[in-house]
Amino acid sequence: GAGVSQSPRYKVAKRGQDVALRCDPISGHVSLFWYQQALGQGPEFLTYFQNEAQLDKSGLPSDRFFAERPEGSVSTLKIQRTQQEDSAVYLCASSSVDTYEQYFGPGTRLTVT
Amino acid sequence: DQQVKQNSPSLSVQEGRISILNCDYTNSMFDYFLWYKKYPAEGPTFLISISSIKDKNEDGRFTVFLNKSAKHLSLHIVPSQPGDSAVYFCAATPYGSGNTGKLIFGQGTTLQVKP
Numbered sequence: 001g002a003g004v005s006q007s008p009r010y011k012v013a014k015r016g017q018d019v020a021l022r023c024d025p026i027s028g029h030v031s032l033f034w035y036q037q038a039l040g041q042g043p044e045f046l047t048y049f050q051n052e053a054q055l056d057k058s059g060l061p062s063d064r065f066f067a068e069r070p071e072g073s074v075s076t077l078k079i080q081r082t083q084q085e086d087s088a089v090y091l092c093a094s095s096s097v098d099t100y101e102q103y104f105g106p107g108t109r110l111t112v113t
Numbered sequence: 114d115q116q117v118k119q120n121s122p123s124l125s126v127q128e129g130r131i132s133i134l135n136c137d138y139t140n141s142m143f144d145y146f147l148w149y150k151k152y153p154a155e156g157p158t159f160l161i162s163i164s165s166i167k168d169k170n171e172d173g174r175f176t177v178f179l180n181k182s183a184k185h186l187s188l189h190i191v192p193s194q195p196g197d198s199a200v201y202f203c204a205a206t207p208y209g210s211g212n213t214g215k216l217i218f219g220q221g222t223t224l225q226v227k228p
Binding site: 004006031033035040041042043044045048050055056059091093095100101102103104105106107 | 117119145147149154155156157158159162202204206213214215216217218219220221
């Protein structure tokens with residue numbers, strides 16, 4: 001596929017469970033971003049990778065959030081011991097190195113019950 | 114502190130007329146601005162962008178205007194079509210050697226274009 005894909009599209013977790021969200025960026029895109037979008041709000045930055053290096057994780061809300069991109073392509077966002085306030089849509093975006101335009105995946109809607 | 118603000122949560126326009134969506138920002142370090150469009154259950158789709166060295170950028174029916182002194186940008190859609198009905202997000206990114214390109218988004222404006 002030509003676009004950014006994310007899986008699963010929907011995830012329901014019981015409070016306290018761990019979840020893993022996957023992102024497949026556009027082939028060849030060096031930069032990969034994760035955002036969190038709460039209901040009725042704009043996306044908020046979580047973390048940024050350039051290839052496999054995580055260069056900015058200033059937006060991760062707590063140490064329960066962890067992201068990796070070990071081979072510089074697919075990325076996983078992991079949330080440990082989920083809380084109700086983690087309920088949101090998690091968006092992944094990728095871009096090439098010479099542009100600011102980011103291309104977003106469809107998102108994963110996480111609901112913590 | 115909301116660095117990018119879209120003060121109108123919603124806008125309703127008749128088909129064929131102009132839609133004007135507004136965005137204000139507070140951070141003078143922002144140097145590149147983007148508009149995204151979002152349909153329900155989909156990710157945001159890039160629409161148009163503008164660099165801070167310009168005051169206008171046009172792409173078909175879409176024009177973005179930037180007023181740096183007022184820290185204000187707007188998106189004009191002419192003529193508006195029912196398929197333009199969506200949530201529109203304004204986003205900005207700061208310049209600087211440490212810039213990662215992360216985007217700071219506004220809260221969004223829901224545009225409804227009535228046939």
